[in-house]
Amino acid sequence: MKWTEISVQTSNEAVEAVSNILETAGSKGVKIEDAEDFKKLRAGKFGEILDLADIPHVESGAAVTGYYPDSVDVEKLIPKIKQQVEGLTKFNLNPAPAKVLRKPLEETEWQTAWKKYYHPVRITRYLTVVPDWETYQKTADEEKVLKLDPGMAFGTGTHPTTRLCLQALEMYIRGGEELIDVGTGSGVLSIAASKMGVANIKAFDLDQVAVDSALENLKLNPDVKNIEIKPNNLLEGIQAQADIIVANILAEIIEPLVPQAKACLKPGGIFITSGIIKEKLPLILADLKKADFEIEEILQMKDWRAVVAKKSTELTSTKN
Template identity: 55%
Template structure:
């Protein structure tokens, strides 16, 4: 089958938003090329990071590559996609150079390209993310492997925002918790929560493609069958008391989520938010404190921040 690759050179902070625009436009998958995700990832004592053997990376920002089947009428789609990406600036997101390129590719070339971009990576001390097609055996006592198919690129575990979320979960999960994962994408945070000992995990995403992706990834990990995945708009209409709420989404979407997270968290419950850029950090901190949350930690990796807050039980 023939596919058309539409590539956009954008800023790192706009990666998730641009990827979502492509998926909503009918893309069959999204690839993200950003060499800095690997070159500037700290060792953290977890082992050597493998650098991808590819010389085509841009020096600044990222390339977001979307793949459309030849049956799609791209001449109608491209103007709409460009308009939606331009509109991201109204949300305070830089879209970088925002240059487009279009190229025809064969399905077999696209399929084999994934294996060049993704390899097992140790994300935290106990969690390693490995693509489902590669053989990998744990190398450390207590190491748990999360199997993912990153073909739809809803989160492979390597991006800084996901790493920060995983570090937060690893710190605060003690065993048996009920967890709500908002904007689950690939399901990696929910699967990790199960691996770390959470008792009941509910994963939500507004995008049906993401829901299907997360469900498939849950099936790949036998230990994660306590994860349920469903379509939902943030936490609207949800009535599940939770010990931890985790959301790796855009800062603008975190703000309206805060009251529902407060409503559903049990006393002393933990709220982990990630996907926050420097320009939005103070906004999120202010909104959390106004709601009544106590800030426990502000985590940083490269240009990204995660905030861990607690609904402290009143005396």
């Protein structure tokens, strides 16, 4: 089978959104080259030694690449992708230069070309994300190792929004909690939460492809047995009560999620949400406060923000 590689030249802040556009358009995997991430790629105890000069990379901004089988009409697809990428300005994201390029690929190139970009990465104090084909030895007893297949897209834990969520989870998980993961994508947050000690996890995503991706990544971590992954639109129709809800989604989707999260959280429960570009932070904070959430803290990385909020315990106090 022949494939077509469609690459979008964009900015660091638009990487997550552009990745979603390519995946929604039918990409069978997404490769991300980010100039900021590449600057951090060095020899170290958590990955192999690399000769940076030998690795192709972007000098500035970012390039997001999707892969499409020959059954896809790329001639019609490319203008649609370009229109959607340029339309990200409506969400206060700068996608420039928003250039869309194409390149034919053979099956063998598609299967292996992107693997050299992925290596074990320490994401938080205790969590290391490892590509499923890599052999990795823990450096400390308390280290948690999470296996993922980066070729399935939906995030590998390295994007700032995912890192912020993982850091917040590590800070707030005490062990034995009930957790809901909204917009699970690759399942990285759910799998990490399980390894951190959460008792039971429900993970939801509107996209069946994302659900399948999360299920496959779950198989790569056979020690994790407590995650239920299903398709669902945010928390519509969900009656469960959780100690923690985590959502790594864009601010525009967080807005309708806030009242749903309040209904599904136990009194005093924690709502962790990321995917918030800094310009949107005041809007999200206002929505949370309107729903009587108490803002515990705000985490930041590059232009992205994550908010940790606590559901008020006032109603419980009134009953007592």
